[in-house]
Amino acid sequence: MQQFLEESKKVSKEIATLSGEVKNRILNEMADALLENCDYIVGCNEKDMSVGRLGNLDEALLDRLLLTGDRVADMAKAIREIASLKEPVGRTLDGWVTENGLNIQKVSIPIGVIGIIYESRPNVTSDTAALCFKSGNVCVLKGGKEAENSNKAIADILRHVLAKNKLPEQAISLLPDSSREGVANLIKQDKYVDLIVPRGGEALIRFVSENSTVPVVKHDKGLCHIYLDRDANHQKAIEIAINAKCSRPGVCNAMETLLIHKDVAAYILPPLHEAYERYGTQLKGCDLTRKFIDIQCATHEDYDTEYLANKLNIKVVDSVEDAILHISKYGSGHSEAIISENYSTVNKFLNEVDAACVYANASTRFTDGGAFGLGAEVGISTNKLHSRGPMGINDLTTFKYKIYGNGQVR
Amino acid sequence: MQQFLEESKKVSKEIATLSGEVKNRILNEMADALLENCDYIVGCNEKDMSVGRLGNLDEALLDRLLLTGDRVADMAKAIREIASLKEPVGRTLDGWVTENGLNIQKVSIPIGVIGIIYESRPNVTSDTAALCFKSGNVCVLKGGKEAENSNKAIADILRHVLAKNKLPEQAISLLPDSSREGVANLIKQDKYVDLIVPRGGEALIRFVSENSTVPVVKHDKGLCHIYLDRDANHQKAIEIAINAKCSRPGVCNAMETLLIHKDVAAYILPPLHEAYERYGTQLKGCDLTRKFIDIQCATHEDYDTEYLANKLNIKVVDSVEDAILHISKYGSGHSEAIISENYSTVNKFLNEVDAACVYANASTRFTDGGAFGLGAEVGISTNKLHSRGPMGINDLTTFKYKIYGNGQVR
Structure with a gap:
């Protein structure tokens, strides 16, 4: 050798x-x-x-x-x-x-x-x-x-x-x-x-x-989140939330937990639930989520798991700050996204979330050498030094x- | 903690x-x-x-x-x-x-x-x-x-x-x-x-x-070389060779071995020897070197030592290729220099020597945050990834x- x-x-x-x-x-x-x-x-x-x-x-x-x-x-x-x-x-x-x-x-x-x-x-x-x-x-x-x-x-x-x-x-x-x-x-x-x-x-x-x-x-695990803000465009929000989980659940850039602002939870959760049911996605949620849709309870362990499967946690949060806190606790620094039309909220999220790739109004599924226009990739780096992302x-x-x-x- | x-x-x-x-x-x-x-x-x-x-x-x-x-x-x-x-x-x-x-x-x-x-x-x-x-x-x-x-x-x-x-x-x-x-x-x-x-x-x-x-x-050791080419300007060569060893022998960017092209050894070694004697530098040399000046014999171990002291090895080489080979064997990837007025030889050396800093016609002593214009430095990286040099x-x-x-x- x-x-x-x-x-x-x-x-x-x-x-x-x-x-x-x-x-x-x-x-x-x-x-x-x-x-x-x-x-x-x-x-x-x-x-x-x-x-x-x-x-x-x-x-x-x-x-x-x-x-x-x-x-x-x-x-x-x-x-x-x-x-x-x-x-x-x-x-x-x-x-x-x-x-x-x-x-x-x-x-x-x-x-x-x-x-x-x-x-x-x-x-x-x-x-x-x-x-x-x-x-x-x-x-x-x-x-x-x-x-x-x-x-x-x-x-x-x-x-x-x-x-x-x-x-x-x-x-x-x-x-x-x-x-x-x-x-x-x-x-x-x-x-x-x-x-x-x-x-x-x-x-x-x-x-x-x-x-x-x-x-x-390292090309380590991807525990990715999407934060659906109070000022999200609802159609984009649902399309992206479905795409990030269901288009290919077994890959590292798929979403594992969806965070939803409390002010929009009541009317976005029912149509989301319906859409995920069409894709057979197994949902788990926090207590607040479960007030609006009838799904299983999500535990600390669930938030900490890279499912690599058609399963998703949903959690209602108070604010963008609250979403950032959740991500800094459970995220693996791979890909994180915000869906929002609010200029300041988007900037805050992109600046403060520490991950290789932070998205505004796009699916986390784009963290990929081909999608980035790099032809292919040797891996998705989850290191913080030398190289990050594809x-x-x-x-x-x-x-x-x-x-x-x-x-x-x- | x-x-x-x-x-x-x-x-x-x-x-x-x-x-x-x-x-x-x-x-x-x-x-x-x-x-x-x-x-x-x-x-x-x-x-x-x-x-x-x-x-x-x-x-x-x-x-x-x-x-x-x-x-x-x-x-x-x-x-x-x-x-x-x-x-x-x-x-x-x-x-x-x-x-x-x-x-x-x-x-x-x-x-x-x-x-x-x-x-x-x-x-x-x-x-x-x-x-x-x-x-x-x-x-x-x-x-x-x-x-x-x-x-x-x-x-x-x-x-x-x-x-x-x-x-x-x-x-x-x-x-x-x-x-x-x-x-x-x-x-x-x-x-x-x-x-x-x-x-x-x-x-x-x-x-x-x-x-x-x-x-x-890592801020690891500096085993630095200067290659004095056939086409070197002799005055620059002697000034730089003295400076790189004698201005501060105990630092990592000081030279440890001087490589000299065989065609110029005969007439550059005697004045160099004289100059180093004025600085009290202890010289060791290869057999060819010792034909021209009376100094101790340099061994493989000497070439492999970071002296951090007013000591220097001198070796006569056949060509720039030979110099590059010696450097790739003994160098620590810190700072390496060539003294030459020949355009192609300089380019060859700068391209092929693998080190954080490769110099043409300047002293290795400039590998330093202050000298680079960085204000100061956290260290001189001898890593190959993330950061190299000051x-x-x-x-x-x-x-x-x-x-x-x-x-x-x-």
Whole structure:
């Protein structure tokens, strides 16, 4: 493993200096190669699917694992989108001249070697490989065991394009030892690995955070809220509240608790209740909520749970301040939204809520690399430092200061 | 401790929303207060100095510990410089509109509660307190035991200014339990503390890095190089090579190894040798170097040592590539410099050397918050992520995405 990662580090120096022109041409060749080998990928995926069915993987997981012609086409499309993005390396982020004439330039550079640990969805393999390559980084991918054949097929195709272009295949690699011990080993190799991105269950994230000596950007849970203000537009409010819960309940940017201002609870709760019933959403509510609609009682534990299911808590609050307090107590710093037409209330909420993404009058479901226009994402960072929210190519760069002098001494 | 930090976290919400106008007025009052209480500060510092002398602290440490009227005036001046800097909170770092009309704004916000662990120099107390306050953060300071009275005097004066302005004194605090156990406890409080900056010896940094559950930005060692290229201007070369070693040998941005291109070694080494002899610098060299000047032999261990003393290794290299290889093997990613008038060689060096600060034709000694024009610094980051090089007020901010919609659902 150490030898493998030492080689990754060496390769990262070569990948870091590739021009945007070369990288984009190769990315488009990778997209072509995925389409050309679509049947092969789907075939390998079928092996994973039958193992999954035999192992009684639940339906939601099987759906995440499944690759079809359309899904492979989407993967190719994401790579082309990434290729079309502005070059992330070499951006001048800041620059100034000091009093004694030093010209200081803060410029973006690749991070180096990035380890990504993820589960289920095989498209993550091509998305993250493309994002890392575009940003001049080497990636070491550790997908889930359940997607082993699919991930290997995708990685092999991308690596073949690298080889055809006389570039080291190791720029895109699967972790050679994909056991738990392999992961434990990887996250201790701070000499060769510059960043670890774990995406997955709480146990994995806790294990990596507590044991890694490599810097970690976590893709942790999303316990997201929407606050429906006194001055909300009711139609927008209902559409967004339904969308944020029901369009895809199992994802991290779905809403878990809806907060409603007391002055509008009486007349917005009945139609909301009706709408959620149409979607089969299981509702729980505070005592005040339950005065207006007949649902189960929500407890402290409910407010503290990321359901990842078609379940929702509803709580009536006294004010926007009260909503912000609830969010600061239970929110995971992922995505939070306010529905309001009141200028000052919106500003207060966006300024005071501490989360990666704070929305006014839009669904929390947009916290996503594709929706942000980043082509795809390596993960949704729930860290507070280095990167927050959807991690695209710019978040896969760091910087250095280049200082141009003409003989200055101190 | 937990209760104390819980209060710090609460206070951080209040400090985060202060306007630039208020913060700058208070910073200038802090500068005034330091000057007004100069005699008191110097008196408290004398207590530390006599304890230090009794305890046989070495001269260099005693000099770092010493406060005089002039040094207090410098502390006040640094605070005024920090006050005069552009507001770091609320900067729009990026922004765009997505295809479906979401207006995404990436804006800078304070980090929250920052723990800073440092040694000896009491001016770090006022510098870091001012930088944290300007950037809307709460700081928890843990200075060295040897500077206990000085640090307490400075913190008390700054806190008094906060109280006079009806702001919570806890925005600037000394860690209540300053024992090793206190530090061990602090770095585990990830619920309340958002960032730890350790500056000091290798043992402290290793202890914090390995045990902290709070994100750490390290102020680690500086093993800095200067590469004297074939196309160097000889006068600049000698001035910079002398300055980078001799102006202050005990600091992290001083040079430890000088690399010289083989084509110029013969005629630049003798005058260099003479110049270093005037400064009493102890030289060690590679075999080739020792053909031209009579000095001790440099070993692998020497190249790997941060001397923090008036000692220097000299090595003759074949090319700029060779110099870059040596730096990538031994450098600590702090500050590296090239002396050359050749456009392509300079660009190659600045692009390929991986360090926080890479210099062309200037001394590595400029890696410093004051010299960068940042007023002061919380530390020189040797991390690769979040912050690199001198950490000023902008490095004490993170960001969030504010997303303005008009009813978008997905």
